[in-house]
Amino acid sequence: MTQKEPITVAITGAAGNIAYSLIYRICTGELFGNDQTLNLNLIDIEPALPILEGLIMELEDSNFHLINKILFTIDPFEGFRDADYAILLGAFPRNKNQTRKDLLGKNSPIFKIQGKALSLVAKRTVKVVVVGNPVNTNALVTAKYAENIPKENIVALTRLDMNRSLSQLSRKLTKNVSNIKNVFTWGNHSASQFVDLSNGYLLENSKKTPLTELVDEEWISGEFQKINQMRGKEVLLKRGKSSAGSAANAVLDCLKSWIYGTETYVSMGVISDNNPYNVPENLIFSFPCTCKNGTWKIAKDLKPNEFCKKMIKKNVDELLEERRIAFELLKD
Numbered sequence: 001m002t003q004k005e006p007i008t009v010a011i012t013g014a015a016g017n018i019a020y021s022l023i024y025r026i027c028t029g030e031l032f033g034n035d036q037t038l039n040l041n042l043i044d045i046e047p048a049l050p051i052l053e054g055l056i057m058e059l060e061d062s063n064f065h066l067i068n069k070i071l072f073t074i075d076p077f078e079g080f081r082d083a084d085y086a087i088l089l090g091a092f093p094r095n096k097n098q099t100r101k102d103l104l105g106k107n108s109p110i111f112k113i114q115g116k117a118l119s120l121v122a123k124r125t126v127k128v129v130v131v132g133n134p135v136n137t138n139a140l141v142t143a144k145y146a147e148n149i150p151k152e153n154i155v156a157l158t159r160l161d162m163n164r165s166l167s168q169l170s171r172k173l174t175k176n177v178s179n180i181k182n183v184f185t186w187g188n189h190s191a192s193q194f195v196d197l198s199n200g201y202l203l204e205n206s207k208k209t210p211l212t213e214l215v216d217e218e219w220i221s222g223e224f225q226k227i228n229q230m231r232g233k234e235v236l237l238k239r240g241k242s243s244a245g246s247a248a249n250a251v252l253d254c255l256k257s258w259i260y261g262t263e264t265y266v267s268m269g270v271i272s273d274n275n276p277y278n279v280p281e282n283l284i285f286s287f288p289c290t291c292k293n294g295t296w297k298i299a300k301d302l303k304p305n306e307f308c309k310k311m312i313k314k315n316v317d318e319l320l321e322e323r324r325i326a327f328e329l330l331k332d
């Protein structure tokens with residue numbers, strides 16, 4: 001098979017758990033295809049360099065034919081050079097006594113520098129997926145400082161929330177997850193997030209049955225929301241570390257949708273400018289999106305019910321507060 005010219009994929013936090021899962025799957029061609037060669041730019045902090053070197057040895061020993069070149073560095077201005085894709089995993093992780101917002105103080109400055117670096121050295125067309133928490137505000141900080149990169153190119157990962165909700169529904173209905181469509185989350189990747197089932201349906205033998213006819217309202221607005229809101233914390237409590245394999249999987253799902261397009265709505269944390277749901281501009285907010293030709297669009301034709309509107313407002317208030325804290329902290 002003829003191989004395509006290499007693309008450059010930069011990954012921060014490359015020595016961490018999420019990266020360990022993600023990089024292998026990228027190297028098999030799952031994301032960019034079995035003919036797409038790769039320059040991997042692996043970025044992490046100095047103490048993690050031995051781990052990174054070990055990972056690179058393992059990648060070498062795996063003989064992935066798609067790898068053209070691997071660079072490892074602690075400098076984002078080197079690591080993001082000519083990047084076509086940047087996956088920002090690196091951040092201080094939360095411990096079991098913290099909320100994601102508690103990480104703002106430590107993580108906002110990291111994303112400020114990364115935004116500046118992307119702006120200066122990445123391709124202008126770079127697609128950026130931010131994963132480190134608090135992810136919405138970190139993505140907003142990245143976008144603010146990445147002045148040369150269109151804001152539409154920077155997305156916060158909220159696909160994991162959507163995936164978690166699909167998994168809960170699949171188990172509740174005892175139906176295969178691939179038959180459940182148009183379920184998505186609004187707002188912040190935090191305990192305030194809201195899963196919206198009002199457009200969701202079960203697809204069986206070409207027949208669409210609304211999910212609201214299959215699961216009772218009390219479960220939807222109660223237990224179901226709670227499980228999704230607390231799922232990251234529950235995994236953290238059990239593993240002693242945050243979700244890694246499922247987070248890597250969600251990054252791949254997010255990028256596959258963004259690059260190759262979608263047939264139904266998917267959750268993406270995107271810039272709120274020009275949205276029809278009264279979310280103020282200049283926030284990164286999880287909306288139902290559709291993707292085509294490498295671009296995303298916020299779904300325009302939905303009619304959130306009163307409860308959903310209330311939850312959107314709650315998430316807006318939380319994100320405005322996160323933005324205020326982060327921007328205050330980063331004031332030049």
Ligand code: LMR
Binds near residue numbers: 100243
């Ligand atoms: C998750 O949802 O698993 C991640 O955001 C990690 C965390 O701290 O919850």
